[in-house]
Amino acid sequence: QVQLQESGPGLVKPSETLSLTCAVSGHSVSSAYYWAWIRQPPGKGLQWVGSIYQGGTTYYNPSLKSRLTISVDTSKNTFSLKVTSVTAADTAVYYCATIAASGTHFDYWGQGTLVTVSS
Amino acid sequence: QSALTQPASVSGSPGQSITISCTGTDSDVGVFNYVSWYQHHPGKAPQLVLYDVTKRPSGVSNRFSGSKWGNTASLTISGLQAEDEADFYCSSYAGSGTYVFGTGTKVTVL
Numbered sequence: 001q002v003q004l005q006e007s008g009p010g011l012v013k014p015s016e017t018l019s020l021t022c023a024v025s026g027h028s029v030s031s032a033y034y035w036a037w038i039r040q041p042p043g044k045g046l047q048w049v050g051s052i053y054q055g056g057t058t059y060y061n062p063s064l065k066s067r068l069t070i071s072v073d074t075s076k077n078t079f080s081l082k083v084t085s086v087t088a089a090d091t092a093v094y095y096c097a098t099i100a101a102s103g104t105h106f107d108y109w110g111q112g113t114l115v116t117v118s119s
Numbered sequence: 120q121s122a123l124t125q126p127a128s129v130s131g132s133p134g135q136s137i138t139i140s141c142t143g144t145d146s147d148v149g150v151f152n153y154v155s156w157y158q159h160h161p162g163k164a165p166q167l168v169l170y171d172v173t174k175r176p177s178g179v180s181n182r183f184s185g186s187k188w189g190n191t192a193s194l195t196i197s198g199l200q201a202e203d204e205a206d207f208y209c210s211s212y213a214g215s216g217t218y219v220f221g222t223g224t225k226v227t228v229l
Contacts, residue, residue, distance in 0.1 A: 059216030105155035105170040
C-alpha cells in the first residue's frame with residue numbers, strides 16, 4: 001500500500017516561493033503511477049492544484065498554472081510542488097495524493113501540511 | 120474551471136438514508152463517468168469512498184452508493200451511523216488531465 005507524507009516550511013512570506021515535498025513509500029515514483037497535489041484553504045473546499053504523470057508530463061490548474069512547478073525526484077522517491085509569488089490566498093493545507101492508474105480518481109492521500117503565507 | 124456545486128450541509132438520524140448531490144457542467148460531470156467521492160474528517164487525510172460514479176474501493180462499506188443523471192451525481196449513505204459524520208467532497212475528471220472538486224457537504228448525524 002502506498003503511503004505519502006508531505007513536508008516543507010509552515011510559513012512563507014508573501015511574494016516568495018512555496019516549496020513542498022511528498023515522500024512516497026510502498027511504491028516507486030518512477031513506476032506506472034500518477035502523482036498529484038491538492039489544497040484546502042482555511043474554511044474552504046478542496047482544490048486540485050496539479051499532477052505529474054509517468055514520463056514527467058504535468059497538468060496544472062489553469063488558475064494557478066503560471067506559478068506552478070511539479071517535479072519528481074526518483075533518487076529520493078519523492079515528488080515536489082513549487083508555487084512562486086505567493087499571496088495570502090495560497091494559505092492552505094496542502095495534500096499530496098496518488099491518481100489511480102485509470103486516471104479517474106485520487107486513491108491514496110497524505111495527512112496534509114498547513115502552509116501559511118504571512119510576513 | 121468552476122467548483123462543482125454541493126449542498127453545504129445534510130443531516131439525518133441514525134439508521135436513515137441521506138443523499139448528497141454534486142452538480143457540474145457539460146464539461147465535467149455531464150460528459151465523463153468519472154465522478155469520485157471523498158470522506159474527510161478534519162485533520163485527517165481524505166478517504167476515497169466511491170469512484171467512477173458507482174464503484175466502491177475495497178474495504179468501503181456497501182452503505183455508500185452512487186448514481187449520476189445528466190450533470191448531477193449523487194452519493195447516498197444508507198443506514199446512517201455516527202462514524203459517517205464528516206465532510207464529503209465530490210470530484211470529477213474534467214478532461215485534458217484536469218480535475219475539479221465540489222464545494223463540500225458537512226454531514227451531521229442527529
